Amino acid sequence: MARKPKARLNRDDWLAAGLAALATDGPRALRVDPLAETLGTTKGSFYWHFRDVGDFAGAVLHTWQDTALAAVATVSTASAPPAVRLRALIQNIASPDGLNPEPAIRAMAQTDPALAEAVREVDTARLSLLAGLLSACDVTNPDLARALYAASIGMEELSTRDGQPNAEPIGTLLDLLLALR
DSSP: OOOOOOSSOOHHHHHHHHHHHHHHHOGGGOOHHHHHHHHTSOHHHHHHHOSSHHHHHHHHHHHHHHHHHHHHHHHHHOOSOHHHHHHHHHHHHHSOSSOOOHHHHHHHHTTOHHHHHHHHHHHHHHHHHHHHHHHHTTOOOHHHHHHHHHHHHHHHHHHHHHOOOOHHHHHHHHHHHHHTO
16 A cells, blocks of 8 residues: 655655565565555655665664664663563564564565574674573573573464464563573
C-alpha cells in the first residue's frame, strides 16, 4: 500500500523502509520499485541517496548492526542489577520492539560474507555481554550463555513466523536458569 509522499525523503526514510521491508517480506525485499511505491515516491529519490541496490543493502545492514550494538552498549552501561540487565538483553533479542529484520539479515548472511561478518560482530558483542552478566549472577558455565543466546535467536525467528510474543517465554527460561544456579 503506497503512503502519501513526503515533501522530501531523506536517506533515513529509505533505510527505515528497507528494514521494514526485510522484516515483513524477507531477504528479497530490498528492491527499488516496491520501496519507492511504499514511500510514495519515484526511483529517482532512491538514486539520489544510494548508488545502487548493493549500496542500499550495505547501508541497511549497517543501520541494523548499529542499532543492535547500541542496544548491547545500553544494557552494558546500565546501572541496574545484572539479572535485570540480563533479562533486558535477552528480551530485546528475542522480542524486539517493532518490526524485526534480523531473521532476514541472518538468512542473507548465509551467502554474503560482508553480512556474515556484521552478524558475527553483533553475535560476539551479545555473547560477551551475556556471559559477563551470567557470571555476575553466579552462573559460570560458558555454555549457558551460548544456549541462552541461541534460544533468544530461535524465539525471534519463531515470532517472525507465528507472531507470538517472546518476552515472557525467554524471561521464564532465564528465571529457570537463575533458579538452578
